[in-house]
Amino acid sequence: MTESSANHxxxxxxxxxxxxxxxxxxxxxxxxxxxxxxxxxxxxLYLNAQEIVTLMTIGDHPQALGLGFLLNQHMxxxxxxxxxxxxxxDLGVVVVRTARQTNFEEKLKKKTRTSGCAQGTVFGxxxxxxxxxxxxxxxxxxxxxxxxxxxTINQIPSLYLTAGAIHGCVLxxxxxxxxxxxxxxxxxxxxKVAGLMYQNNISPEDKILYxxxxxxxxxxxxxxxxxxxxxxxxxxxxxxGVDLAQQAGLTLIGRARGQRFLALAGxxxxxxxxxxxVGSHES
Amino acid sequence: MTESSANHxxxxxxxxxxxxxxxxxxxxxxxxxxxxxxxxxxxxLYLNAQEIVTLMTIGDHPQALGLGFLLNQHMxxxxxxxxxxxxxxDLGVVVVRTARQTNFEEKLKKKTRTSGCAQGTVFGxxxxxxxxxxxxxxxxxxxxxxxxxxxTINQIPSLYLTAGAIHGCVLxxxxxxxxxxxxxxxxxxxxKVAGLMYQNNISPEDKILYxxxxxxxxxxxxxxxxxxxxxxxxxxxxxxGVDLAQQAGLTLIGRARGQRFLALAGxxxxxxxxxxxVGSHES
Numbered sequence: 001m002t003e004s005s006a007n008h009x010x011x012x013x014x015x016x017x018x019x020x021x022x023x024x025x026x027x028x029x030x031x032x033x034x035x036x037x038x039x040x041x042x043x044x045l046y047l048n049a050q051e052i053v054t055l056m057t058i059g060d061h062p063q064a065l066g067l068g069f070l071l072n073q074h075m076x077x078x079x080x081x082x083x084x085x086x087x088x089x090d091l092g093v094v095v096v097r098t099a100r101q102t103n104f105e106e107k108l109k110k111k112t113r114t115s116g117c118a119q120g121t122v123f124g125x126x127x128x129x130x131x132x133x134x135x136x137x138x139x140x141x142x143x144x145x146x147x148x149x150x151x152t153i154n155q156i157p158s159l160y161l162t163a164g165a166i167h168g169c170v171l172x173x174x175x176x177x178x179x180x181x182x183x184x185x186x187x188x189x190x191x192k193v194a195g196l197m198y199q200n201n202i203s204p205e206d207k208i209l210y211x212x213x214x215x216x217x218x219x220x221x222x223x224x225x226x227x228x229x230x231x232x233x234x235x236x237x238x239x240x241g242v243d244l245a246q247q248a249g250l251t252l253i254g255r256a257r258g259q260r261f262l263a264l265a266g267x268x269x270x271x272x273x274x275x276x277x278v279g280s281h282e283s
Numbered sequence: 284m285t286e287s288s289a290n291h292x293x294x295x296x297x298x299x300x301x302x303x304x305x306x307x308x309x310x311x312x313x314x315x316x317x318x319x320x321x322x323x324x325x326x327x328l329y330l331n332a333q334e335i336v337t338l339m340t341i342g343d344h345p346q347a348l349g350l351g352f353l354l355n356q357h358m359x360x361x362x363x364x365x366x367x368x369x370x371x372x373d374l375g376v377v378v379v380r381t382a383r384q385t386n387f388e389e390k391l392k393k394k395t396r397t398s399g400c401a402q403g404t405v406f407g408x409x410x411x412x413x414x415x416x417x418x419x420x421x422x423x424x425x426x427x428x429x430x431x432x433x434x435t436i437n438q439i440p441s442l443y444l445t446a447g448a449i450h451g452c453v454l455x456x457x458x459x460x461x462x463x464x465x466x467x468x469x470x471x472x473x474x475k476v477a478g479l480m481y482q483n484n485i486s487p488e489d490k491i492l493y494x495x496x497x498x499x500x501x502x503x504x505x506x507x508x509x510x511x512x513x514x515x516x517x518x519x520x521x522x523x524g525v526d527l528a529q530q531a532g533l534t535l536i537g538r539a540r541g542q543r544f545l546a547l548a549g550x551x552x553x554x555x556x557x558x559x560x561v562g563s564h565e566s
Contacts, residue, residue, distance in 0.1 A: 025547035026545075239306070240339075254448075
């Protein structure tokens with residue numbers, strides 16, 4: 001598949017009845033109301049014959065989520081040949097099959113031994129090779145693109161607007177949205193983007209990744225591992241996220257709301273081509 | 284210690300220089316600015332001689348975080364005698380020692396075998412005994428308390444106001460804040476509350492837990508396991524979170540902003556004693 005398939009944009013489908021549930025409750029006046037809430041369902045991921053993980057997800061794009069998780073955990077190499085992806089919706093299972101034989105028995109064991117079963121462990125493995133990654137210096141972010149993108153993302157139909165309580169992750173090229181994925185966890189949303197990039201052979205070098213979540217160390221590491229040179233969020237930063245972005249030369253933009261933003265790393269890729277209203281205040 | 288020690292309130296300390304770092308960047312006008320961002324540092328938790336987990340945390344209240352993590356993961360029983368808690372700030376280590384001998388080698392192994400190393404695993408263990416828990420039916424939430432609490436939480440000095448990108452979790456009694464903990468992950472914040480409740484012998488039966496995070500399945504499970512009958516958030520709901528709250532009889536209040544809120548479970552504990560302005564809209 002060629003890069004031109006990137007024109008095949010994928011957006012949220014808030015009309016999909018599997019993604020939300022209507023529940024009843026009462027509001028502040030004591031009146032009975034009905035509202036939409038997002039669903040969470042377990043998806044168990046197998047790589048060939050091996051059970052890898054059970055993810056809590058809204059349930060759309062299970063193939064992309066499975067592929068993206070494996071890629072971002074370095075269990076699938078970019079040059080691996082994926083021979084088949086089977087999804088069983090009833091069982092909540094996705095099976096990714098590769099030409100190469102795989103066995104992560106030792107890797108899964110090692111995680112437990114080093115630091116138990118929380119974020120820290122996944123994190124440890126994810127840093128592999130981080131220092132050697134060269135992000136594309138020539139990539140640019142025009143402030144006019146940034147303002148256009150954040151406005152479009154806030155207005156395009158989404159589960160966020162329909163039901164709230166969900167994270168979004170959007171792959172963009174210049175001022176265009178290519179892939180807009182949502183999920184209960186922001187890591188699932190970014191993994192789905194990684195999976196779709198792999199499936200559609202979308203090159204990362206000139207892309208911009210937008211996330212609704214905070215710019216933590218893990219989000220920075222994933223973006224760098226995906227070779228995307230620019231990361232934008234409407235939320236804020238953590239010190240380690242900023243530090244890692246500076247080390248990797250990632251352009252890190254946070255608190256992007258209205259016409260305001262803050263760049264704390266890789267500022268050289270920014271081009272100030274939009275007029276900024278004097279006295280504009282953060283919402 | 285008696286319940287009266289609950290008067291010993293604990294609030295955020297945004298002045299603590301270890302919790303934020305000042306970083307430089309540029310804003311939307313290209314001008315160089317300095318801003319505060321929250322720190323993240325690894326804290327490795329030992330229970331007696333065994334390494335349990337490495338947590339990413341802002342670093343305050345390490346004893347409470349270690350205790351609360353162990354309690355919420357059922358590695359420490361409420362009737363266990365904690366003989367010593369040692370913290371080494373330089374090494375980033377907290378060691379909890381108990382009178383009872385402990386060994387979670389099998390438990391840690393089992394997690395890996397069943398579903399790898401992500402949320403799903405921790406979750407599986409956390410459901411143990413969930414069905415048997417009886418929350419206090421007599422607890423009440425007056426809407427006047429709710430409006431007072433959310434207003435106070437939004438105005439009291441915090442890392443959230445100083446640096447953003449942080450979650451808060453507040454244990455309340457009627458209209459008073461008892462324990463206000465913040466951390467990069469909302470699960471650390473709620474674990475710190477659990478640890479401080481244990482250390483100060485604070486009873487959960489009449490308390491209200493407020494979280495800035497979403498009302499997901501994991502947050503509902505932790506609140507129920509902590510025997511707190513009322514959970515409030517300014518964020519939204521997930522379907523499974525609502526379902527579990529209904530099963531457990533937990534009062535679940537979300538989207539609490541200004542004078543608005545939505546109760547999707549346990550509505551019988553609500554007392555509407557505040558006047559609601561007609562036509563008030565969500566911010």
